[in-house]
Amino acid sequence: MTAFLDSDGSAAVLAGGLVFATASAASAGTVADETAKCLDELEKTLGQLGCGLGDLVKVNCYLSDDGYRGEFWQTWDARFASLDVRLVRITQVVGIPGEHRVHLDATAVRPEGRA
Numbered sequence: 001m002t003a004f005l006d007s008d009g010s011a012a013v014l015a016g017g018l019v020f021a022t023a024s025a026a027s028a029g030t031v032a033d034e035t036a037k038c039l040d041e042l043e044k045t046l047g048q049l050g051c052g053l054g055d056l057v058k059v060n061c062y063l064s065d066d067g068y069r070g071e072f073w074q075t076w077d078a079r080f081a082s083l084d085v086r087l088v089r090i091t092q093v094v095g096i097p098g099e100h101r102v103h104l105d106a107t108a109v110r111p112e113g114r115a
Helices: 033-047 068-079
Strands: 001-005 011-016 018-024 056-062 087-094 102-109
Touching: 011 033, 011 087, 033 068, 033 102, 056 068, 087 102
Parallel strands: 056 087
Antiparallel strands: 001 011, 011 018, 018 102, 056 102
């Protein structure tokens, strides 16, 4: 089964049991706010394909400036503190189109039996 989702802040494809999703957010006051919005978008998109943040196995985290790293990771760690998830995280500093400072590119494994 293959399914595609595309919205303002995220996009995803379900291919077999894997979900490949991206998330970004603009119009956020701080990098922490933008990170939280990205995670909200990612969680919403994963949910539409039968997954949650706990099903993530890898996330590439892109920041437009290395100075955002501390604020990003503080927000990230707070969000994942209550989840029992072990995932590969890679943070890279790159040019991100538009006004975005944070972009997430994630892979999740959809649990069997979820619609």
